[in-house]
Each structure stands twice: as C-alpha cells, then as structure tokens.
Amino acid sequence: MKQGDITLQGFYQAFVAYTQKVDAQFSKQDELLDNIAIQVTNNTELLKEHNQKIDTLQTDMSTVKSGVDFxxxxxxxxETENASHKSSYNRLNDTQEEHTEQIAENKENIVILKKAMAI
Known part of the structure; x- marks a missing residue:
C-alpha cells in the first residue's frame, strides 16, 4: 500500500465518525424542534388567553358604550328640562317684576286715597 491509499478500515472509521457527527447534529436539531414545538404550544395557549381577554374587553366596552349612550x-x-325650567323661571321673574310695579303703583294710589279722604 502506498501513502494516501484509503484502506477499508480507514474508510469505515471515517464513515462511523461522520455518521456520529451527523447523528449528533440531527439530535441537536430534534432537540431544537422539540423546543420550538413547546414554544408554539405555549404561544398558542397565550394567544387563547389573550383572545379571551380581548373578548372580555370588547364586552366591557360594549357595556360602557351602552352606559354612555344612556x-x-x-x-x-x-338639557331640555333645564331649558324649560329656565324659560318658566324667566316668565315668573317677569311676572314678579310686574307685580312689584303694580304693588308700588297701588301703594301710591293708597297714599293718594288717604290724602283725599283726609280732606
């Protein structure tokens, strides 16, 4: 045999080393895939929880909107009643002013009548 010739045993040893290296890589990839599957499962559960929270918030928002509309x-x-009351108040105020003027006029007439009766 010459130097650089490959023996069957050398080839076998190289092949075994290579397959062990490939097996180790596959094992790492399987572990990574398992971790990804766990993360996907966890994220799916979180997504379900968040969707439930969103549904609850939408229900709450609907309730709040109904309350605000009410x-x-x-x-x-x-506002309508207040405007009506304000109008009534203004009419009463006007009537009171008229009555106050009428009372003052009546007082003047009483004074005049008393003077006339005194003569």
Missing part, C-alpha cells in the same frame, strides 16, 4: 340621552333630556 347617559347622553339622559343629559339631553335634562
């Missing part, structure tokens, strides 16, 4: 309708009703 309050806005009440506010509109109170």
């Amino acid at each position: 309050l806005l309708k009440k506010d509109k009703k109170y």
